[in-house]
Amino acid sequence: MAADLPPDLGDSVVVLTVQGLDELVTRLSALGYEVKGPTRGESAIVPGSVKSSDDLPRGVHDVQSPGSYRIVHNDDDEELFGWAVGPESWKKEYFPSSQVMWRGEVVGDTVVFRQPDRSHTPLAIVGARPCEVVALRILDRVLEEGVHRDARYSDRRDSSFIAVVECASPADTCFCASMQSGPGIDQGFDVALTELNDEHGHRFIARSGSPRGADVLSSVPTRPANELDLEARTLLLETASRAMSRSLPYGEVANLLARNVDHPRWTEVAERCLSCGNCTSVCPTCFCSDVHDTTDVGGAIERRRTWSSCFDLEHSYLHGGSVHESSASRYRQWMTHKLSTWWDQFDSTGCVGCGRCIVWCPVGIDITEEVAAIAARDEVRVGVPSRRGAS
Numbered sequence: 174m175a176a177d178l179p180p181d182l183g184d185s186v187v188v189l190t191v192q193g194l195d196e197l198v199t200r201l202s203a204l205g206y207e208v209k210g211p212t213r214g215e216s217a218i219v220p221g222s223v224k225s226s227d228d229l230p231r232g233v234h235d236v237q238s239p240g241s242y243r244i245v246h247n248d249d250d251e252e253l254f255g256w257a258v259g260p261e262s263w264k265k266e267y268f269p270s271s272q273v274m275w276r277g278e279v280v281g282d283t284v285v286f287r288q289p290d291r292s293h294t295p296l297a298i299v300g301a302r303p304c305e306v307v308a309l310r311i312l313d314r315v316l317e318e319g320v321h322r323d324a325r326y327s328d329r330r331d332s333s334f335i336a337v338v339e340c341a342s343p344a345d346t347c348f349c350a351s352m353q354s355g356p357g358i359d360q361g362f363d364v365a366l367t368e369l370n371d372e373h374g375h376r377f378i379a380r381s382g383s384p385r386g387a388d389v390l391s392s393v394p395t396r397p398a399n400e401l402d403l404e405a406r407t408l409l410l411e412t413a414s415r416a417m418s419r420s421l422p423y424g425e426v427a428n429l430l431a432r433n434v435d436h437p438r439w440t441e442v443a444e445r446c447l448s449c450g451n452c453t454s455v456c457p458t459c460f461c462s463d464v465h466d467t468t469d470v471g472g473a474i475e476r477r478r479t480w481s482s483c484f485d486l487e488h489s490y491l492h493g494g495s496v497h498e499s500s501a502s503r504y505r506q507w508m509t510h511k512l513s514t515w516w517d518q519f520d521s522t523g524c525v526g527c528g529r530c531i532v533w534c535p536v537g538i539d540i541t542e543e544v545a546a547i548a549a550r551d552e553v554r555v556g557v558p559s560r561r562g563a564s
């Protein structure tokens with residue numbers, strides 16, 4: 174994603190101190206938002222309640238590799254955002270892993286249906302990552318902008334405030350730069366922050382991305398950004414981009430996978446894949462769900478929607494059997510949907526390069542390595558229709 178700023182900045186880019194960030198959090202609370210952000214959990218950075226910068230993971234860094242995640246703490250570090258992404262994305266705030274669709278009750282000889290209460294406290298996220306904001310925009314296309322609008326999702330998305338923090342410390346498993354979803358960001362947020370901590374002090378470059386973001390920024394103490402601030406931001410984002418050793422061929426991967434549906438690599442990866450579904454649980458764009466009805470002897474009825482996974486055998490169950498019976502076909506379904514057929518359905522990629530599926534795969538299967546393996550033995554066929562997104 175483009176990270177350059179326009180040359181004529183005027184007063185549109187400002188600088189906040191850490192105290193200014195505290196005031197921004199206080200302002201959001203005063204406006205009635207429930208403020209959440211990244212916090213230090215027992216062994217991971219997890220979403221939590223944020224009342225001030227003291228709740229953010231100061232001095233915490235993450236070490237991520239295929240099948241491995243740990244956090245380390247350095248008391249000498251002042252950075253609040255010196256890490257990449259935690260295991261949980263912000264998806265669950267809008268699309269919970271389990272939610273009641275409706276309840277019913279048998280009254281006499283009829284059933285009375287009740288919609289769950291959709292009232293909620295608006296959410297403000299302080300510290301979402303660019304890749305996570307892009308992932309939410311992808312989910313918007315599915316759950317808010319499609320034919321079947323998810324009212325609960327829409328209510329929460331439309332009322333929420335997003336303060337994104339650009340990424341200076343990508344993990345070894347990140348590849349957002351190649352997916353045009355980081356480490357900088359220029360749309361999809363209310364406020365965008367870039368944390369700088371150098372000889373000129375610990376501070377945040379701040380930009381508004383919406384009228385409500387501009388309102389909030391104008392209510393906290395700031396100063397205009399100067400050339401030194403902007404150069405520091407540019408250098409920070411360039412360094413972060415260069416630090417990513419993994420990548421995907423953004424403009425080519427859709428066609429590559431479309432013409433390699435019978436590639437031997439699908440069988441090879443299936444020998445390692447446990448079909449556990451961890452990759453889909455942690456993915457910020459996976460949206461498959463299942464619906465369960467329960468009744469009790471007293472006549473109470475409940476319909477609940479829960480996250481589902483294309484790695485479940487039942488997920489593709491049709492007319493007495495599963496369409497995707499083998500692990501190879503399930504893995505292929507997952508990866509080709511993410512990177513290829515998503516373009517046909519939603520006119521975008523389904524992957525933002527956060528690397529969670531690599532980190533949280535118990536056997537360390539790496540989506541970038543799998544694409545590279547397929548590309549290395551590309552079985553080019555004539556007549557395969559072009560996928561959108563191909564350059």
Ligand code: SF4
Binds near residue numbers: 523529540
């Ligand atoms: S497929 Fe993997 S890298 Fe891509 S968005 Fe999902 S979890 Fe992140």
Ligand code: SF4
Binds near residue numbers: 484538
């Ligand atoms: S790729 Fe990894 S995380 Fe995904 S289902 Fe297979 S073993 Fe589980």
